[in-house]
Amino acid sequence: FTRDEVAELLSQHTAATGQPFGADAVGLVHELSQGHPWLVNALADQMVRDVWDRSVVLLPANVEAAKETIIRERRTHIDSLLARLHEERVQRIITPMLLGERTGHDVLNDDFSYVVGLGIVALRKGRYEIANPIYREVIPRALSFDQQAQLDHDPTRYITANGCLDVGKLLREFQTFWREDGHLAAGGFSYREAGPHLMLMAFLQRVVNSGGQVQREYGLGRGRLDLVVAWHGEQHVIEIKLRRDTMTEARAAKQLAGYLDGLGLTEGYLVLFDLRQGPSWEEKLYENVLEIAGKRVLVLGC
Template sequence: MVPPAQRLPQARLLIDMDRYFVLHAPRQTGKTTALQTLAAELTAEGDIAALMFSCERAKSVGDDYAAAEEILLKSLRQATEWAGWPEELLPPETWPQAPAGTRFGSALTAWCHRCPRRVVLFLDEIDALQGNSMVSILSQLRDGHNARPGGRPFPASVVLCGLRDVREYKVASGGEPGRSNPASPFNIVTESLRLGDFTADEIAELYDQHTRATGQEFAKDAVDRVFELTQGQPWLVNALAYQITVGLGVTGTITAEQVEEGKERLIRARASHLDSLVARLHEPRVERVIEPILAGTWPAIDSSFDDDVCYVHDLGLIRGTRELEIANPIYREVLLRVLGSRTERFVQADPHTFVLPDGRFDLERLLEEFVVFWREHGEVLVRQEGYHEAACQIILMAFLHRLVNGGGRLDREYAAGTKRLDVLVRWPYTGPEGERLVQREAMELKVWRAGGDDPLPQGLAQLDLYLDRLTLSTGVLVIFDRRPEAPGWQDRGAFEQATTPSGRQVTVLRV
């Protein structure tokens, strides 16, 4: 475990200043572990009674704020009992009688009046509170916070911990994200901290703990590849190492190639963390942000788009809020596989028939088979695909995945505004002298949309740069025609040869 204090240096400072603040991060990034450790450290120092408890069970009662108060107070009391604290730090045996909508605040006052130490509360899974329940609890925290200068006993510091940033809680509690409202429960929140992903050095530190405990080492190129694939997302960093050491049963030094194998096992396993992200893909707010990333188009921006981007960023699906890119290569691959699962069921070709006698992959035949597939199923699949603007890219990616992934790998690069999707097929095979070789084939996907110019010139220039970066001499440019005046589906699928600006000969497929 990377030490929590190292990941949250500001949290202790804010607590010492008696601040109320938000700590947010995507799921499975270590929020709960960090807060548990921080609470234990603060309490052990002797001046603070720091308690973390979860609001998750209150999700089931929705707007029933009276029931939510009851659940939260039971969770709070249970957490103090599990903490093993001495009697003088515990809440009163019975909570004071108070009307619904004030019970939570009254209970905290009674506890702080009794406790000889400053009370610090970490409300984990605060996102579980919904509607009126959230408004009620947060309003009571605001009222208690504001009454402290008048002598009311109340927690010295409160940390609201969940997926969302302050602006999202403002929306959830009925306010406007960009405006300050004196009646909002959030006018007391002074900071919003985001628990970040691991750095490359922190991954090395984490894996070094495994080495010290077991003697098994990670080669430097393996650690570097883990960072490239995960971009430091904590759950992925740990799950990938688990798949390698336990799933694959690797006992010696772990190599970059074994990291690749572990990544495939991890994606195929579709653990709950990945499934929870996938379940979000068809939320309108998420689709509105993710679709232009997949399609390479500029999103339609209005007054609410920034809020949607922040929401998707808080979920951990995108890297930042300015450059719209999927957070890491593993998520990038999972998203396209999931969205293309419907298409994969239509692909009947046998992957083994695309392997040439010398062991290389027959990309030319794959493209010819895709033309047949596109003519037969393309119209139906494009119409059925939820991500309509990115449907062509999703369908071709699913076709490639079905036929390549058994023996090779696909690397995909895409981002909003690029007007393209880049694909690299990597196919390992054995050379004539028994040496291990890797065939690499690069493709670029473009879409000719209504009212636009033929993307061929731009596509050739972009493919040229991609091939130059990969040090390849040839590639494939696929142009999907989405114009109303496009040829009929049975007439699509023309091949031609073209030359890039630097003189590379490439194959162009128009479908």
């Protein structure tokens, strides 16, 4: 559906019940679904179920709440999509997307055609990307759900007295967890190469579920995975990257500073997973603060 077609579909509900959809809500339904018919209808249906008072205008917050319900309940369409993620041909495309790398030499054009045909990936402006923001969120959440459910961490310990999210404390405790258990558990993911990324997202999602949201930005050739944590009006950016060499930190911090600038933020977090065999845990686990172009970057090694 185009945006106009989404607006026309939603207007049918308004005509039948008198309950209007705000213009921003209509735009967000189209943005999150990219016009996918099932997603458009699922979002609209959930919104009107959530807000029974037909005199209440449906707003973007209602769209976000409906999206969360659809993802959390893993409706039939979402569940069938997720079952495909464990197919080898799909993994060959999605794994490098999560890592921000390029596909390997074993990936064939038929593999791209296959995931596009499934509707998981779309080709836009010459680039392959996850088909829509809902799929972009649901894929890593689904892949990390089992580990998330097994984490025994009280989310309230990361909330300050004034209700803010202490991201620094959260990431420092993740460092400890990664050394003790996380690096071993990460090997159990079906997407093993993306295990570090998925484990951190599982750790973070468990905390954020108590009152916030995580937006994920990833794709082929980006060089990293970016998380934007929204928490009661706050925004925190966490960049996840694999350490390949001694220059990784400087390059990644510069990337993050540029990303922060685009969001109008002055501070962000860089998590570097060192998978090299040589360094000891004492060398891998560290904390460093960098000032780049007026941005403060807290670097945490794992």
